[in-house]
Amino acid sequence: MSHVCDVAKYILKKQGTVSAWKLQKLVYYSQAWSLVWDGRPMFNERIEAWANGPVCPDLYAQHRGQFMVSDIKYGDPDKLDKDAKETIDGVLSYYGDKSPQWLSDLTHAESPWKDARGDLPSGASCQREITQEAMAAYYESLPPAA
Numbered sequence: 001m002s003h004v005c006d007v008a009k010y011i012l013k014k015q016g017t018v019s020a021w022k023l024q025k026l027v028y029y030s031q032a033w034s035l036v037w038d039g040r041p042m043f044n045e046r047i048e049a050w051a052n053g054p055v056c057p058d059l060y061a062q063h064r065g066q067f068m069v070s071d072i073k074y075g076d077p078d079k080l081d082k083d084a085k086e087t088i089d090g091v092l093s094y095y096g097d098k099s100p101q102w103l104s105d106l107t108h109a110e111s112p113w114k115d116a117r118g119d120l121p122s123g124a125s126c127q128r129e130i131t132q133e134a135m136a137a138y139y140e141s142l143p144p145a146a
Helices: 004-015 020-038 057-063 082-095 100-109 111-117 132-140
Strands: 048-050 053-055
Touching: 004 020, 004 057, 004 082, 020 053, 020 057, 020 082, 020 100, 020 132, 048 111, 053 057, 053 100, 053 111, 100 111, 111 132
Parallel strands: none
Antiparallel strands: 048 053
């Protein structure tokens, strides 16, 4: 199984420099759609329901303090198999041109993030996990894109 940093490196290779905020959302959607399209997680690292949306702390540790991310130290996109790369490509095709704010607003409107945060006030710190089960259940329930 690949690591979240392998996924992030692949995204950066395809997208170029992106904000840390956007990178986190693209990694999140890659995991979510892998659960639905491939029937398996893309990586095992935990995703948490932070105030600005889903964040993988292991990836955050690689870009902490950077607003824009062009590379991270760890990760190897060649560790991703064909299905993982196709899933990420599909995610980038749909979400890749969206703004970080648009992606954040979208995650805030979706139940995996909202349910993990529960009744916490807006902007409150949170380390609650967005489970793979919650992600799979929500995203597989969405209607197909037109």
